[in-house]
Amino acid sequence: MQLELKKQKKKTALLQAAYELFLKKGVPLTSVGDITAKASVAKGTFYLYFRDKEDILGAVSAAVLRQILEEGYMKMGAGRTDSFTENLIRLADAALDYLQQNRGVLEILRRGGRMPKLSREDPLWRSLMRDLRQSEGQELAGKSEEEVFRILYCLLTMGGSVAAAAILRGEPEPIEKIKPALYGIIRAALAE
Structure with a gap:
C-alpha cells in the first residue's frame, strides 16, 4: 500500500511538472530532463511511467481536457434545462470561455491530441447519459x-479543432463569431 x-x-509529480513546464516554456522547449528536475525524480523514474515526452504530453492533455469538461459540466449545472442539446451547448460554452482565458492550456491540448478515456463506469459519462435519458426532448x-x-x-x-483555430489564430474568425456556427452544428447533429 505504501509503495503504491x-x-x-511520483507519477503525479511528473504530470504536474510537465504541465507547468509546458505552460511556461512551451512543449517544444521542454525536455524530459526539465520535467524530471522539476519533479525532483531521477530521469530513469520518468521511464517507469512514460515512454517519452509525447507520452507524458498525451497524459497531461487528457487530464487537462477531462478537468475542463468536468468543470464545465459543474458550471452548466446551475443553468441546466430539460434539453440535452442546450445543456451540451452550455458545457461547450463554459469550456470555450475557459480556453479563451487560458490559451497555453489550449496549446497543450492541441499538441497532445488525446481524448480522455471515457468508459460506461466513468462518472462524467454516467452524468452525461443520465442527463440524456432525463431530457424531455427526443435527442x-x-x-x-x-x-x-x-x-x-x-x-x-x-468542434475543438475549429475552436482552437479561432482562439489561437482568429481563423477563420474570432471565436465569438464562430460560436453560433458551432452551436448550430451541435444542434443539427443531435437533432437527427
Missing part, C-alpha cells in the same frame, strides 16, 4: 450508448 502511494505521488432517441459516444466524440474533436 509512493509510485502514485438521440433510439441510439445506443456507443452511437451517442461516437457522435459526442466527433462533435468534441471537430
Whole structure:
C-alpha cells in the first residue's frame, strides 16, 4: 500500500511538472530532463511511467481536457434545462470561455491530441447519459450508448479543432463569431 502511494505521488509529480513546464516554456522547449528536475525524480523514474515526452504530453492533455469538461459540466449545472442539446451547448460554452482565458492550456491540448478515456463506469459519462435519458426532448432517441459516444466524440474533436483555430489564430474568425456556427452544428447533429 505504501509503495503504491509512493509510485502514485511520483507519477503525479511528473504530470504536474510537465504541465507547468509546458505552460511556461512551451512543449517544444521542454525536455524530459526539465520535467524530471522539476519533479525532483531521477530521469530513469520518468521511464517507469512514460515512454517519452509525447507520452507524458498525451497524459497531461487528457487530464487537462477531462478537468475542463468536468468543470464545465459543474458550471452548466446551475443553468441546466430539460434539453440535452442546450445543456451540451452550455458545457461547450463554459469550456470555450475557459480556453479563451487560458490559451497555453489550449496549446497543450492541441499538441497532445488525446481524448480522455471515457468508459460506461466513468462518472462524467454516467452524468452525461443520465442527463440524456432525463431530457424531455427526443435527442438521440433510439441510439445506443456507443452511437451517442461516437457522435459526442466527433462533435468534441471537430468542434475543438475549429475552436482552437479561432482562439489561437482568429481563423477563420474570432471565436465569438464562430460560436453560433458551432452551436448550430451541435444542434443539427443531435437533432437527427
